[in-house]
Amino acid sequence: MQITFKLFAGLSDRLPVDARRSNALLVEIPDGSNLAQLIDAWALPPRMVHLVLVNGEYVAPAKRAERQLSAGDVVAIWPPIAGG
Numbered sequence: 601m602q603i604t605f606k607l608f609a610g611l612s613d614r615l616p617v618d619a620r621r622s623n624a625l626l627v628e629i630p631d632g633s634n635l636a637q638l639i640d641a642w643a644l645p646p647r648m649v650h651l652v653l654v655n656g657e658y659v660a661p662a663k664r665a666e667r668q669l670s671a672g673d674v675v676a677i678w679p680p681i682a683g684g
Contacts, residue, residue: 601631601671605638608678611648629669636665638675651678 606624607615619625629638639649652659653676659667669675 601633601669602626602628603638603669603672604674605642606674606676607644608676609681611644611677611679614642614644633669634665635659635667635669635675638669639664639677644677648679649677650680652676 603626604624605627608623612620612623615623615625629641635652635654639652652661652664653674654667654669655674
């Protein structure tokens, strides 16, 4: 199945070069995949996976292994951001 995968801030460097401008990439994942499997497949460091949204809804860290993905979902991930 196909989903839209978005990475922001420093995580966007993990996307292919042509996808970095939009921060988004259409990806094929196996049917029945969950959010934690997607994060693992992209080898995203756990400390860098802070804010995770699926279709605009926040998914807490404890719920990511339970959150099944469906065709057409939009997954967006931000690292921790500090500012001042």
